[in-house]
Amino acid sequence: MAVAATSPGEIQEVEKAQSQMARAVRRFRRNKLAVASLIFIMLLVLAAIFAPLIAPYGIEDTDYAAARVGTGSPGHLLGTDTIGRDIFSRLIFSLRTALIIAIGAETIAMALAIVVGLTAGYLGGRTDQFLMAITDILFVFPSYLLIIILVTVFGRSEVTIFVAIGISSWVGTARLVRAEVLRLRVREFVEAGRAMGAGGVTISMRYILPNAVGPLLVSLSFGIPGAIIAEAGLALLGLGVQPPTPSWGSMIQEGTQWVLVSPHMLLWPTGLFAITMLAFTWMGDGLRDAFDPQE
Amino acid sequence: MAAPLLEVENLRTEFARGESTIHAVDGLSYSLEPGEAVAIVGESGSGKSVSVRSLLRLIPRHGRITSGSARFDGKDLLAMKEPELRHIRGNQIAFVFQDAMTAMNPTLTLEKQLTEHIIWHELAGKSEARQRAIDAMTSVGLDQPEVRLKQYPFQLSGGMRQRAMIASALVSRPKLLIADEPTTALDVTLQRQILDILKERKRDGMSIILITHDLGVARYFCDRVIVMYAGRAVERGPMRDLLESPGHPYTTGLLESTLEIGAGKDRLQPIPGNPPNMATLPPGCPFAPRCPLAEERCRVEPQSLIPIGPDRDVACWKVSEGATLHASGRS
Numbered sequence: 164m165a166v167a168a169t170s171p172g173e174i175q176e177v178e179k180a181q182s183q184m185a186r187a188v189r190r191f192r193r194n195k196l197a198v199a200s201l202i203f204i205m206l207l208v209l210a211a212i213f214a215p216l217i218a219p220y221g222i223e224d225t226d227y228a229a230a231r232v233g234t235g236s237p238g239h240l241l242g243t244d245t246i247g248r249d250i251f252s253r254l255i256f257s258l259r260t261a262l263i264i265a266i267g268a269e270t271i272a273m274a275l276a277i278v279v280g281l282t283a284g285y286l287g288g289r290t291d292q293f294l295m296a297i298t299d300i301l302f303v304f305p306s307y308l309l310i311i312i313l314v315t316v317f318g319r320s321e322v323t324i325f326v327a328i329g330i331s332s333w334v335g336t337a338r339l340v341r342a343e344v345l346r347l348r349v350r351e352f353v354e355a356g357r358a359m360g361a362g363g364v365t366i367s368m369r370y371i372l373p374n375a376v377g378p379l380l381v382s383l384s385f386g387i388p389g390a391i392i393a394e395a396g397l398a399l400l401g402l403g404v405q406p407p408t409p410s411w412g413s414m415i416q417e418g419t420q421w422v423l424v425s426p427h428m429l430l431w432p433t434g435l436f437a438i439t440m441l442a443f444t445w446m447g448d449g450l451r452d453a454f455d456p457q458e
Numbered sequence: 459m460a461a462p463l464l465e466v467e468n469l470r471t472e473f474a475r476g477e478s479t480i481h482a483v484d485g486l487s488y489s490l491e492p493g494e495a496v497a498i499v500g501e502s503g504s505g506k507s508v509s510v511r512s513l514l515r516l517i518p519r520h521g522r523i524t525s526g527s528a529r530f531d532g533k534d535l536l537a538m539k540e541p542e543l544r545h546i547r548g549n550q551i552a553f554v555f556q557d558a559m560t561a562m563n564p565t566l567t568l569e570k571q572l573t574e575h576i577i578w579h580e581l582a583g584k585s586e587a588r589q590r591a592i593d594a595m596t597s598v599g600l601d602q603p604e605v606r607l608k609q610y611p612f613q614l615s616g617g618m619r620q621r622a623m624i625a626s627a628l629v630s631r632p633k634l635l636i637a638d639e640p641t642t643a644l645d646v647t648l649q650r651q652i653l654d655i656l657k658e659r660k661r662d663g664m665s666i667i668l669i670t671h672d673l674g675v676a677r678y679f680c681d682r683v684i685v686m687y688a689g690r691a692v693e694r695g696p697m698r699d700l701l702e703s704p705g706h707p708y709t710t711g712l713l714e715s716t717l718e719i720g721a722g723k724d725r726l727q728p729i730p731g732n733p734p735n736m737a738t739l740p741p742g743c744p745f746a747p748r749c750p751l752a753e754e755r756c757r758v759e760p761q762s763l764i765p766i767g768p769d770r771d772v773a774c775w776k777v778s779e780g781a782t783l784h785a786s787g788r789s
Binding site for chain 2: 183287349350351352354355356357358359360361362365369370373374
């Protein structure tokens with residue numbers, strides 16, 4: 164018996180339909196501030212990747228004759244620091260440090276958050292109670308203090324710093340993931356997946372997690388500047404990456420000591436830092452609005 | 459006839475709600491022969507949906523199957539270990555849900571949704587699975603299957619999605635297809651097309667359990683009917699017999715409120731009152747508060763299914779006492 168084929172009316176309906184992702188992209192693009200922030204962040208990332216090509220000097224190139232010269236000096240666009248190192252070059256290289264730490268920390272944080280959140284939310288019951296008890300304990304523990312303790316104990320390499328930041332900043336995201344799991348696991352398509360014979364891991368990874376990408380992306384976009392701030396904060400306390408590796412925090416810290424004589428040493432790193440943080444915040448806001456199901 | 463494909467006995471499913479317990483399915487029994495189609499009919503909340511989900515143990519966490527057995531192909535689905543049961547789901551027993559809009563994973567392409575499960579169940583390799591998916595899509599009337607395989611559910615219209623979901627259930631060539639209100643979310647022309655697809659599967663020898671609230675839909679291809687009310691079967695019987703001479707007053711009420719069947723009359727006769735609150739069921743027949751024929755006895759003493767003819771059972775005091783039910787103007 165022939166079954167009637169799809170009618171033309173059905174096909175028209177298709178063109179109007181849009182995926183959640185396509186809708187989010189369209190909404191994001193309407194937000195000019197968020198788009199500008201995204202472009203700015205991409206430029207920073209490019210600068211970090213191609214730092215050796217962009218920076219006119221190396222991080223340890225000292226020019227004693229031109230120590231602490233101001234902005235616009237010949238050969239040193241943004242001036243130099245106390246031992247004559249080019250501030251522009253060091254800023255470009257410090258982007259690398261910031262990026263490595265942010266990406267490393269967020270990778271660890273996201274991985275922990277996803278594993279804990281999915282397990283707790285999906286299995287529920289005792290496992291959920293146990294895992295959430297741990298996250299609650301970590302949640303009330305001041306994470307900055309935890310970072311300081313970890314860095315003090317394990318040293319100041321970039322790796323220990325981002326590991327320390329990572330393992331002290333996954334808690335909020337884990338709760339977010341768990342909440343998403345609780346929201347999604349009662350959805351009909353998850354039940355349909357089980358009815359097709361999918362096991363727990365398949366359900367978690369292919370049915371639940373991909374549908375929680377929006378909130379995770381938003382969380383990530385706030386987590387990255389969080390990690391950068393944490394590293395800068397460590398540097399201000401003298402616990403940042405080992406010199407001479409440049410980092411925003413250590414440059415700002417150095418700048419504060421000379422602020423009355425050579426304000427450019429504080430101005431440029433702080434300014435770029437502040438603008439970067441704002442850009443991440445605006446981009447994160449844009450993402451959050453784009454994925455907001457309420458609209 | 460050969461041994462039944464599915465034999466459900468005394469199935470009970472409960473939900474804990476605060477202090478009280480809801481008996482969503484309260485001692486349901488039925489059997490299904492190979493190639494037979496059975497309709498489970500009832501209003502929302504009558505437990506029809508939970509009863510079939512219980513067979514595959516796909517009930518919400520606060521639910522519990524407290525007793526009963528469901529022998530499928532000789533093995534008890536309710537006693538089986540989870541991995542063994544998982545191997546039956548989506549393989550020998552497939553499910554079609556009410557609303558494909560919400561029952562398809564929005565992040566997977568149709569190819570994944572139509573082939574993944576048969577690859578898990580090792581019914582086919584990747585390329586063979588793809589071919590089977592294309593065949594299944596063609597058989598449900600989806601045009602351009604190769605193109606559709608690359609699409610996501612949101613790129614399909616409601617009717618196409620429903621076809622795709624049925625195709626996904628058919629790919630594994632199940633022995634039993636459970637369709638839970640497969641046409642409720644669709645408009646009338648699409649309903650008919652979807653029912654045609656199911657009817658055709660039945661002709662090919664597939665057993666079908668159809669969950670519906672609409673006897674008009676059930677009549678379309680089902681051989682037998684189970685009418686459920688408040689978690690219990692109140693009447694069972696062959697489709698034709700049941701339509702011609704409904705036994706239970708609830709069945710009569712359902713028939714009189716069904717569009718197609720009641721079409722000879724000027725107006726439909728709705729059943730008065732609302733479906734019962736499952737947490738506070740009356741001690742007697744659960745339908746008694748809405749029943750035009752209810753007597754004192756109906757309100758205090760429950761009646762179980764009593765045979766009234768070949769393959770016919772009704773759970774009603776009035777029927778088992780031999781009272782005439784159709785004095786109310788049906789001819």
